[in-house]
Amino acid sequence: MQAISYRRAADVxxxxxxxxxxxxxxxxxxxxxxxxxxxxxxxxxxxxDITRIDALNRVDALPDGGLRIGAxxxxxxxxxxxxxxxxxxxxxxxxxxxxxxxxxxxxxVGGNLMQRTRCGYFYDTAFVQCNKRSPGSxxxxxxxHNRMHAILGASAQCVAVNPSDMSVALAAxxxxxxxxxxxxxxxxxxxxxxxxxxxRPDLDTTLxxxxxxxxxxxxPSAFSEHAHYLKVRDRASYAFALVSVAAxxxxxxxxxxxxxxxxxxxxxxxxxxxAAEQHLAGRTLSAATLREAASAALAxxxxxxxxxxxxxxxxxxxxxxxxxxxxxxxxxx
Ligand code: SF4
Numbered sequence: 001m002q003a004i005s006y007r008r009a010a011d012v013x014x015x016x017x018x019x020x021x022x023x024x025x026x027x028x029x030x031x032x033x034x035x036x037x038x039x040x041x042x043x044x045x046x047x048x049d050i051t052r053i054d055a056l057n058r059v060d061a062l063p064d065g066g067l068r069i070g071a072x073x074x075x076x077x078x079x080x081x082x083x084x085x086x087x088x089x090x091x092x093x094x095x096x097x098x099x100x101x102x103x104x105x106x107x108x109v110g111g112n113l114m115q116r117t118r119c120g121y122f123y124d125t126a127f128v129q130c131n132k133r134s135p136g137s138x139x140x141x142x143x144x145h146n147r148m149h150a151i152l153g154a155s156a157q158c159v160a161v162n163p164s165d166m167s168v169a170l171a172a173x174x175x176x177x178x179x180x181x182x183x184x185x186x187x188x189x190x191x192x193x194x195x196x197x198x199x200r201p202d203l204d205t206t207l208x209x210x211x212x213x214x215x216x217x218x219x220p221s222a223f224s225e226h227a228h229y230l231k232v233r234d235r236a237s238y239a240f241a242l243v244s245v246a247a248x249x250x251x252x253x254x255x256x257x258x259x260x261x262x263x264x265x266x267x268x269x270x271x272x273x274x275a276a277e278q279h280l281a282g283r284t285l286s287a288a289t290l291r292e293a294a295s296a297a298l299a300x301x302x303x304x305x306x307x308x309x310x311x312x313x314x315x316x317x318x319x320x321x322x323x324x325x326x327x328x329x330x331x332x333x
Contacts, residue, residue: 065220071110090227094169110213117160158201171270181211194269223248230321241265273297
């Protein structure tokens with residue numbers, strides 16, 4: 001058994017200072033990290049408890065009309081905050097579709113961003129081959145059970161997917177991740193926060209060593225009226241997405257002014273479907289337009305042996321979620 005030291009940080013600076021030692025890890029809700037530690041996948045030497053940093057546990061309206069959600073705000077509190085519900089219903093829907101009520105009560109916004117893939121080979125240390133856990137060892141999923149794995153943006157080193165629902169909504173909403181670290185504070189556009197695997201699948205994000213997420217900032221919302229998060233999964237709750245779609249629209253009658261579409265369950269990071277967004281912009285919604293947009297979104301998909309079903313599933317989920325975001329509940333005439 002490996003000994004672990006525990007330190008409680010009183011503020012952000014103290015947390016960053018404590019994180020300078022090798023083997024240190026921040027712990028908030030612990031809903032993913034503790035599982036990883038119990039399985040021997042993560043082996044921190046020091047846990048830095050950040051849960052007492054009150055400055056990170058608040059939601060603030062920003063002067064520009066946006067919203068700042070502190071990194072320690074619990075998923076359930078973020079989902080049910082009055083301003084989130086009113087301005088960013090897409091985020092509320094995504095958060096409430098994730099995990100279970102008990103986990104949402106513990107898990108934090110910052111931790112949600114940092115949760116690791118649920119690839120079974122990554123979690124089971126009996127499998128030697130996993131480039132994400134042991135760089136250079138190979139990837140057991142390539143020729144193994146890969147039904148849940150990536151169809152977009154994967155590499156020969158890793159075909160894992162990001163498991164977060166919240167992050168799919170944040171990608172569609174163009175959030176910004178605020179971080180602080182040994183070299184000061186910086187802002188990371190959401191599209192640049194999570195990485196594709198490339199030849200470094202051990203790195204999930206672009207965070208630098210010792211950096212701490214302090215908040216997620218949302219720009220003023222143009223999508224409070226027309227948004228829908230659709231999650232397709234093997235059972236009705238407490239399951240990760242096979243495919244999910246965050247759809248947000250600005251509408252002028254039945255004409256789409258602006259569309260934002262992000263996909264979950266298909267890639268190593270939340271996947272913005274920009275080709276679909278461009279196809280929808282300026283067009284009147286119709287069955288044909290939706291099918292064309294969905295087809296464009298998956299044009300670059302490359303399925304594995306076990307997950308070709310994800311391509312038509314994602315296409316249909318895009319059509320469905322955009323229809324629901326637009327307020328269209330039946331078939332087009
Ligand atoms: Fe490991 Fe990624 Fe391969 Fe899964 S898909 S076994 S996480 S390298």
